[in-house]
Amino acid sequence: MHKKLYLRKYAQTRQWFNNIVNIGLTPDLSFEEARRVQIFNVMGMMGLLISTIFVIIHFSNDRVTLGLLNVVTMLSTGTVVIANYKHSYYFGQLAVSIALSIVFTATSFLYHDGMEFYLLLLTALMATIMKRSWFLRTLSIINCIIFLVLIKRSAEFYTPTPGNIYFVNLVLLVMFYLVFFRYSGKINRLYLANIEERNHQLRQQQARLIEQTEELEISNRKLAVLNSTKEKLFSILAHDVRSPIAGLKTSLDLLNEKALSRETFTELSHELSSQLDQLQDSMDNLLKWSNRQMTGIELQPQKIMIASLIADTIGLLQYNLANKNISINTSFDTDAMIYADPDHIKLVMRNLISNAIKFSYAGSKIDLLVEHRDSLVHFSVIDKGIGMKKDVIDKLFNEAAVTSQRGTSNEKGTGMGLKISREFAEKNGGQILIQCEPGTGCVFTLTLPVAASSQVVLPE
Known part of the structure; x- marks a missing residue:
């Protein structure tokens, strides 16, 4: 009973997670755009959850400035999910990139809390996942420069955050990297599998198309031969069928008009009979041929x-x-x-x-x-x-x-x-x-x- 309940809860949680991951997806999106939306949905929900927790922690410990910066983080990560839902994909990426660059730089500069490493994570996202644009490329370069400056600086404007906060930030950074690369790799594998399946289908369609083309070419050749044969047969019929029938009709007309004696007609009848026998054989062959063309040989x-x-x-x-x-x-x-x-x-x-x-x-x-x-x-x-x-x-x-x-x-x-x-x-x-x-x-x-x-x- 408990096992079934656990499995049902697990299925519901998985379905809920998939619904979040697929927020803003539409059938007309390319794979690259769909992958980008899914990854940002995951990162946005994780960022929203974690930044909310830090807002509570920092305000509880009278670190108001740091808490406000975490509020900005919370709003920006929530914005990217809402932008995806509204299909304003680039706006969400742009907003979260600018906001997080400012927040990570400020918190690291003011509190020395390890947030400079998040600039690298953000730069990785901009370089590999986000839509290519001159602004985001420029921002990623600026973040790299800021990271180098923050690593070497020694001055502190506020009391540094406790060591456990620094440690937690680094752990969360590792978690973000793991989630990012794992989920990105999973989507890439699905993409490659989808490409392989489509390639397989295309190869099958190509093979069928080649087969159909060959069959069509064979049919066209047979049709051309058949049409040529029919033309020649009609030409033969036009001459060979008309001649004996015309000869017989002429002889009968002359006989009826008494312009031809019965003795002469009897002599001609042997030749006419021979021609009609040949005509009968020819017509028999032609009828058999025509029947074969229409119905096949039974x-x-x-x-x-x-x-x-x-x-x-x-x-x-x-x-x-x-x-x-x-x-x-x-x-x-x-x-x-x-x-x-x-x-x-x-x-x-x-x-x-x-x-x-x-x-x-x-x-x-x-x-x-x-x-x-x-x-x-x-x-x-x-x-x-x-x-x-x-x-x-x-x-x-x-x-x-x-x-x-x-x-x-x-x-x-x-x-x-x-x-x-x-x-x-x-x-x-x-x-x-x-x-x-x-x-x-x-x-x-x-x-x-x-x-x-x-x-x-x-x-x-």
Whole structure:
């Protein structure tokens, strides 16, 4: 019970002391100004308390002049606290410096009571804590000169104070120095800790800012590439989409106006059909690309036989094969299973085989090969067409480049097919490998993960 009471009293006293220390503090004060106010509040309250005691002692012992000088000390130390409360910080420092300089000089000169040492304490306060001004600097120099004079003087105008008073003054001087340096050191440590914390926060903010700047630069580069790609795609669409549709419309208009015979229209329809097939592939790639840009690639993987995907893809490209009289040779394990999104893989296969047809010569052949290697299935499309140089291959998957070569029969494309194919392959855990030689053909290989035996085959 007594312990709790003691702790409560201690907490109340500590709170009361903190309230005194923080008199006059405002949020807009700098650390140096706040430290100055706190130290002067402490020194002012101690000076007020001690000078009050000495006023009582000296008046009780008929030392009226010394008592009056202590009254001045009491008023000046109280003034500095009141000035801080009124936010007149410099006025309080100025008033207490002048008053105490006069009092310490007078009491030491008249009574030889050791107060000359307080001039040094006051000079230390003016040099380290008080606001820098020419007046206070001058006053501190004057105090130092007075101290040297008082140390050497021998004359006394009044009866010296008793030795115990001299001793008490020196003890109080030491106490003031201890309080001054201890509290000043504590505030400095808090200040350094605060600076370190702010520096730490600034370093974190700087790191976040650098990271955000890098992310912004990456986003800007991606946006620039995307805008460039879109501009090129719109340019391609403006030409390649309009041509086959315009040709078909013109042919139909001529047929309806009976300016074109059915036999001639039938001959033209083969060419128009070829152009529309190319247009369909191009539009499919562009739609997939647009969807990826807006929503990203969403996977719906399942366990599926690769043979069925190849068969579906070849079926879609029969007209292209027949139009150039190109044969397909297949060699693969019909039971090979992969785990991937079938729609994505069909698009990749269609692009790879379409490219092989596009760059193969009429009457040639294309080989489709499936090999099971460790945990991957390798699907290869091998043609004997015009091939590609290394610099052309390097541009195939470059996001900043949208280029399309014409095929052996002047076929057109958007240049987006292989880019989409690579992204879909990578999202499904695979990749596309290329081996080409100019004039001898290319080998495009799609690698995909083998389906685990525990994975369920879903219906197509």
